[in-house]
Amino acid sequence: MRKVLYNQFGDESVLEIAEQAVPGIEKDQLLIRVKAVSINPLDWKVYGGEMKLMSGSKFPKSVGIDFSGIVDQTGSAVTRFKAGDAVIGLLDVFKGGALADYVVVKANDIAPKPANIPFEHAAALPVTGLSALQISDELAAVGPNQNVLINGATGGIGLFAVQIAKKRGARVTAVVSTNGVAAAKKWGADTVVDYTKQPISQLNQRFDAVIDLSTKLSFKDAKSLMNRKAVFVSTLPSPLTLIYSFLNNLFSGQKYKVLILKPTVERFMTLTNLAEGDLQIVLDKTYSLTNVKEAYGESRRDKRIGKSVILLD
Structure with missing residues (x-):
């Protein structure tokens, strides 16, 4: 073979x-x-x-x-x-x-x-769909009427993260390049920000969850976009980020979560059910x-x- x-x-x-x-x-x-x-x-x-x-x-x-x-x-x-x-x-x-x-x-x-x-x-x-589910349902605990910012929303994980967050009842702001504006709108984002025209640092809104899928937004920079008890999710695990996030979460109301993909049979079945429905x-x-x-x-x-x-x- x-x-x-x-x-x-x-x-x-x-x-x-x-x-x-x-x-x-x-x-x-x-x-x-x-x-x-x-x-x-x-x-x-x-x-x-x-x-x-x-x-x-x-x-x-x-x-x-x-x-x-x-x-x-x-x-x-x-x-x-x-x-x-x-x-x-x-x-x-x-x-x-x-x-x-x-x-x-x-x-x-x-x-x-x-x-x-x-x-x-x-x-x-599997990888991006299960990642989006773990982020939405576990790390960020996305729920009805929450304001969620997804940075890098038209990549592999973003494709599913936008759709799943909407299914959970959240109001989604998607940050994309110019080429991704139409796709993010099609997937259901309530607000689409073209970062080539408007840096996200200039957004006036504060969010309950900031999900960085671009690996370019630091927790330090994300804090100004977060509510007092909001969650920041990174998809870039490393020993340093894991240690820093652990220490931060002991003392700060603004939580720092790092995705380490942990597939489960239950999550797999949730994903396949979504795919058999209207998941794009x-x-x-x-x-x-x-x-x-x-x-x-x-x-x-x-x-x-x-x-x-x-x-x-």
């Missing part, structure tokens, strides 16, 4: 397609034939060496976190799925490995693919596996609306 590997940190030029044997499974595992894999910014942060403390420095390493595919084999102890089932899933966010013809997972790593969407759209759901999934571009370097290079450099996906068929 084909699998994308790299033997040193660097840009997308370090990525290689290698031939490997199809892995075997244990009794509590499943073998999935991969159909599509989503591209996430965390991918290039890991293979670029920015996350060494989490990913380690032992090579070779693999790429790709979330995927869609078909169950090929099940271990004797697996009861929730059977061969032929269409599924979505994700692997360890710092180890990857989804960019391969086959992956080995446990039952809690996957969920049934929403029947009404194709495999390429389904692959775009936007793909910017699809690529073949042979164009993996181009796929990551363009995704890393370009500001995109929604998600990009690599197809393995």
